[in-house]
Amino acid sequence: MDKILSNNERAEVLVQALPYIKKYSNKVVVVKYGGNAMINEQLKQQVMEDIVLLWLIGVKVVLVHGGGPEISDLMKRLGKESKFVDGLRVTDEETVDIVQMVLAGKINKTLVNLLEMKGGKAMGISGMDGRLIEARMKDERLGYVGDITKVHINPVLDLLEKGYIPVVSTLGCDRQGHAYNINGDTAAAYIAGALQAERLIMMTDIAGILRDKDDPASLIPEINLSEAENLYKEGVISGGMIPKVECCVTAIKQGVKKVIIMDGRVPHSILMELLTDEGAGTMVKGGSK
DSSP states (O other): OOOOOOHHHHHHHHHHHHHHHHHHTTOEEEEEEOTHHHHSHHHHHHHHHHHHHHHHTTOEEEEEEOOHHHHHHHHHHTTOOOOEETTEEOBOHHHHHHHHIIIIIIIHHHHHHHHHHTTOOEEEEETTGGGOEEEEESOGGGBSBEEEEEEOOHHHHHHHHTTOEEEEEOEEEOTTOOEEEOOHHHHHHHHHHHTTOSEEEEEESSSSOBSSTTOGGGBOOEEEHHHHHHHHHHTSSOTTHHHHHHHHHHHHHTTOSEEEEEETTSTTHHHHHHHSSSOOSEEEESSOO
């Protein structure tokens, strides 16, 4: 049963959060949202509450989202099989249409609506709007899967300036007008870099970087870039964590102050990370020992 706080305890919690509120007020925080936190309805509500609360205390939050499971679900219902090469979805012309429908349509507008229902002011755009994400074909075997060539960040800056929470779906396009499916983590890293964000929060389905992948208690709370390199060599960073950490490195090299890999399945993990001493997940930062 949840502990019920007294009024004094509530006041104490708010006072303890005050230095963090001051620290992040008027700063840009990019949240990459996906995985189970997006599928579970209760978690989705809590993530939206966290984002609106941060927005209300003056944090400039940008929400970048994917939607792999929902794309796979719609493809299945349409009788189209999902195929993957090296963990990336093979995206032919028909599939890229489905990706646009799901990402820029259903998911994006659902998230905007939820943020508005929670008291926020949100606006949904895709990476194709204002040519936010310019891309080229990554690999002919993958079809319309894009590598980011340029980010035109003005559409996001304009929304932030007008007081909106930008909600960005991860599509891109080239100069010939072809649409591309863009990896959500990569898109978030590039967008956060272009914004010189204070923080990039990457919500995943694990606690963070674990020294022993089978032991949540072996969480590594903080690493810098040189330590990340050593963890690659030791095999600690392996499998699906490799591209996530590569995105962290990309973001930091482009000017993001710190990147957090955290478990999006933990209720209110965003608030724990930004507004408490404890933090959440693994923090990746620049520099070396």
